[in-house]
Each structure stands twice: as structure tokens, then as C-alpha cells.
Amino acid sequence: MNISPEEFKRYAKGEASPLEKGKIESWLNQQEDGGTEATGEDEQLAAVWRKLSATAGIEDEITNIRGGRSLRKGRLIMLSKIAACFVFAMGIGWLVKDYFIKPTVLEAAPMKTVRTEAGQRMNITLPDGSKVLLNAESELEFPEAFTADNRLVTLNGEAFFDVAHDKSKPFIVHTDSSYTKVLGTQFNLSAYGSDAKAVLTVERGKVMFGRHDSKEQVVLTVGMQGTLAYNKGVTSQTVQPEQESAWKERVLQLSNEPLSEVAKKIERWYGVSIKIKSENLKSLTVTGSYREKSLEQVLSSLEFTTGLKYEIKDKVVTITE
Incomplete structure (x- = not known):
């Protein structure tokens, strides 16, 4: 797996992007599972973690990553200490030299x-x-x-x-x-x-x-x-399943859902903001199927079936009892 030192650094400092975070956590999960034999790249990545943990004084918390159990006291504790290591240690340049020998390991697709x-x-x-x-x-x-x-x-x-x-x-x-x-x-x-x-x-x-x-x-x-x-x-x-993905066919599908959740769907569907003035209405369950209907058609149908009242003004929908 291609993980660069910079990505490790951002992850440890809490500055990684969602994809970088997912990539590193996916790699950590693979090491914890112990279900696959470590590759050369995995061994290099594992060596980086060992080196960092030793620098931070927590080498006793890491066992053989290539074996069965990889983290003894919890990943979050380890990562917080590794983050401190990044901040106070001399830097990460030596990691590139000692552990990322092949340039291809550092390359990541845009x-x-x-x-x-x-x-x-x-x-x-x-x-x-x-x-x-x-x-x-x-x-x-x-x-x-x-x-x-x-x-x-x-x-x-x-x-x-x-x-x-x-x-x-x-x-x-x-x-x-x-x-x-x-x-x-x-x-x-x-x-x-x-x-x-x-x-x-x-x-x-x-x-x-x-x-x-x-x-x-x-x-x-x-x-x-x-x-x-x-x-x-x-x-x-x-x-x-076809009901859950009915939105693919431009069908707004409501299946016994509370009005508070239905409001979120309508907001995303029509680009409006919805304000429900009554707490009782928020828990009211709604069912319906609307294929390529206008906002007012949907609200009129809900008014007829539930008795709620609505008003549309400047892309703001106010719902009352």
C-alpha cells in the first residue's frame, strides 16, 4: 500500500484528509487481522511505526506487526504519542532515507x-x-x-x-x-x-x-x-432493495419515517430549508412515493394524509399543526 511519510505525519497530527485517514486505518486494520502475509511494502510501513514508537518511548506497546496481534494498548493511545514524537523529534527525513528506499512507495495517485x-x-x-x-x-x-x-x-x-x-x-x-x-x-x-x-x-x-x-x-x-x-x-x-434506491429513478420514497427525517430528504431533493414548528409533528411517521413531483405537490399530499399545514416563502418551508 502506498503511504508516504507525509501522510503518516498528517494522520498522526490529525490533519489527514478523509481518504488519507481511511487508507492508513485500512492498513492498520489489515495488520490487526493478521489474515494476510505481509508484503515488502507492509514491512517497510511497519518498520516506520516501530521506529516512531521507539522514539516516543512506547516500543513496549507494539508487538510484531507481521504476526497476529499488532497493538497491545490501543491504537488511539499509540497514535497520540506518535503525534508528540512528530512534533518534538528531529523530523521525518531519516525515515525516507532508511525505510522508503524505492521511490515508487512514496508515489500516490492524485x-x-x-x-x-x-x-x-x-x-x-x-x-x-x-x-x-x-x-x-x-x-x-x-x-x-x-x-x-x-x-x-x-x-x-x-x-x-x-x-x-x-x-x-x-x-x-x-x-x-x-x-x-x-x-x-x-x-x-x-x-x-x-x-x-x-x-x-x-x-x-x-x-x-x-x-x-x-x-x-x-x-x-x-x-x-x-x-x-x-x-x-x-x-x-x-x-x-429497489425501494431503498428508488431515488435513482427520481422517486422520492418515504417508508414509515418520522417527519423530522422526511424533512431532510425534502431539503436535499428540492434545495429548500424546512422548519417544523411543532415537536409533536417531528415524530409523526410518513409513508408515500412521489415520482418526479414538485415540492408543492409533495407537501399538498402530506397535508392531505397527515393534516399538517405548510407555508412556502423564499425557499423556506414552515410546517405547523
């Missing part, structure tokens, strides 16, 4: 970030041929070439993935709260930073889904949906 606005959807073809449909107010970050031993992308928002099969390079999606790993499959992942949960629905194949910690991941198959709420484990259920 990154690309794609964003959508409210009401916008965008088709993206990744370097490996995988197809991604990005939903409204979403962001996808990925390298211009998958040169590492995996295909790592970072998502904030919602997207439908049609992943090209490559047994030698697993496809990994990092979000703020979740970790998804596949070889080749189709799935919908909703993980907006403003939402209280990440939801993944499998349409084809098999998906590993959960937190970044490999101990909190489950395997989901066709027709299964995994939900990862903050501070909770993954729960799964059987669903109709």
Missing part, C-alpha cells in the same frame, strides 16, 4: 473530489470501471488511479455503487462512521454527516459493513439492509 448540489444527481465512472450514481448534496473522493492493494473511496452523503469485480483488490468505502468492503457487487449506501445513522442495502453480491474497527462488522447479502447508528452496533433486516 485525488479527485466530486460534489453534488441539492436536487442534483451525478454518474461517475471510477478508474477500475466501477459505476457510481451520486445522490443530492453528496461528496465522493477517490484517486485518479487505484495504485494501492485496494480500491479505497470516501463518501459523505448517498450513492449507489456498481462495483467492478477484482478479487485481488477489494473495494472499500469509508464514511465518517462506517466501513464497507466488497469485491464486486451492487449496493446503496446512505451516510450523510448530518444523519444519525448510516444505512447500506445490498442489491447484488455480498458486502461487509460496520465500523472501522473490524470487530464490529457484519456480512450482508442480497435483500439485506444494515443500519449503523452512532454509539450502537450494526442491525440488519430484510428489505426490498
